[in-house]
Amino acid sequence: MMKKIEADVIVVGGGPAGIVAAIAAGRQGIKTVLVERYGFVGGMSTAAMVYPWMTFHADSGEQVIRGIAQEIVDRLIERGGSPGHLRDTVGFVHTVTPYHPEIYQVVAVEMLREAGVELYLHSFVDEVEAADGTIRSVRITTKSGKIELAGRIFVDASGDADVAYLSGAETLKGRDGDSQAQPMTMKFRMRGVDLEQIKAYMLANPDNFYKKTPIDELPGLPLTGISGFYSEWQASGVPINRDQVLLFTGPADDEVLVNCTRVQGLDGTQVEDLTRAEEEGRKQVLLMAEFLKRDVPGFARASVSAVGTQIGIRETRRIVGLYALTKEDVVAGRKFEDAIARSGYPIDIHDPSGKGVTASWIAGDGTYDIPYRCLVSRNASNLLAAGRCISTTHEALATTRLTPSCMATGQAAGTAAALAVLDGVTPAEVNVARLREALIQEKAYL
Known part of the structure; x- marks a missing residue:
């Protein structure tokens, strides 16, 4: 019963x-x-x-x-x-938490x-x-x-x-x-990232980052997010349908959350599509990690430390x-x-x-x-x-x-x-x- x-x-x-x-x-x-x-x-x-x-x-x-x-x-x-609430150094919003x-x-x-x-x-x-x-x-x-x-x-x-x-x-x-919905994303973290090197590169190459990045404020702010690396991404040849690299820092001092994979055209309420999305998302994680280590300043000693339990659904x-x-x-x-x-x-x-x-x-x-x-x-x-x-x-x-x-x-x-x-x-x-x-x-x- x-x-x-x-x-x-x-x-x-x-x-x-x-x-x-x-x-x-x-x-x-x-x-x-x-x-x-x-x-x-x-x-x-x-x-x-x-x-x-x-x-x-x-x-x-x-x-x-x-x-x-x-x-x-x-x-x-x-x-x-x-x-607590910190200034968004991507510049998309005022704060992130x-x-x-x-x-x-x-x-x-x-x-x-x-x-x-x-x-x-x-x-x-x-x-x-x-x-x-x-x-x-x-x-x-x-x-x-x-x-x-x-x-x-x-x-x-x-x-x-x-x-x-x-x-x-x-x-x-x-x-x-x-029924076209926003794409799904398999997010992952990397440790061993040199955030000071990334910040120095941003200050030296502001045009390579999102137009609203608060470059003038950046020297006095903790780095919370990065959107850009346009030139590196365009030359990468990574087969992911997006136009830039998006990273958020933390929780650890040498850690970033990578929000870059993109799985499109699948339905998050259909088990067959979800299965395919999980498979494709994890493949893209390895492609992104390899690209970041090879081509992006600050990632030479980095490695994947965690991957989402499931793909993120928007x-x-x-x-x-x-x-x-x-x-x-x-x-x-x-x-x-x-x-x-x-x-x-x-x-x-x-x-x-x-x-x-x-x-x-x-x-x-x-x-x-x-x-x-x-x-x-x-x-x-x-x-x-x-x-x-x-x-x-x-x-x-x-x-x-x-x-x-x-x-x-x-x-x-x-x-x-x-x-x-x-x-x-x-x-x-x-x-x-x-x-x-x-x-x-x-x-x-x-």
Whole structure:
């Protein structure tokens, strides 16, 4: 007989959005369960080495993402797991936030336990029971057999809108009219890198790097990211469809995270495509490492120290919500009455088939709002989304998918789920003014 567990709020996906959503719900005194398929939490931040977190700030330097996300950063700083928010020496955004993934995993679980969250690791959601537009339960496959998790409100923080899709709720994928999504990337780290040599080379060859690199500030800044080495890359002959080298420094003093592989034309929700992507991504890791050691200053003594547990996925399914955030909303810096989060990250689309990255910048104060309606499923009455699978267009997803924004929508989804339980209403009926007040009390910035 299948084991059955009942809770008020079921959060699926133990990435940054799911972690924060579960903490937010649990702090409201609501019985909350968090389900994660791996044996550790962190999602793309740990399993796929998505690093550093970018960005908590607008271009002006104003911090626009706070709340539980900032609590996590503060705890990491206390544990020696992060230097905090540092100037982005790529120049794409104002700040980046380096962190140590192993310390992050421990801190996150400690915060979940403190909030009273019941955690199920090694648990894969493969079935959703729903009737008449209401989800009754999710079923997880575990080493100890199948378990049914029955809940009142469900938060889909899977990144791939798995709960929405399995429930029969509407989802979208890729660009409007097709399913082309941003490429996947297998990230890896190298140790033995001479960062001082790289910085000296950047100062001597500024035209070989991204146009927004703060070269004038660089002598007095810790090196956090590098985008460029254009001449070396163009002469390399490496068969990867991109136009530059992108590196981020740390966590160690001689270490970099390499964000350069690019696997295009495959679907992150199809097992055959995912299998091919993992194979191709790991081949590209070796090609990139060989190129860096051979041709790029500072890498002569470097070696690969770690490769992602899985390939990094930028885009798959997203829910169809009560509202879909658009590119026009983002670039206009639009503000909404039902805003539950702000972001200062620009639109950043890695071409689904080409070499480049398309950026669109935010007007006005350099921030835009994410409305609560983007978190509420149009079809499933008791379903909220958080993180990468909220309701947006393909273009707007290219900003909301970034980790700090995912944390912010996670806090809103978890808080809204708790309020829905406490008031006996559906997510669509949650009092938004009360939700915003609750978020502000927990130090979110709206």
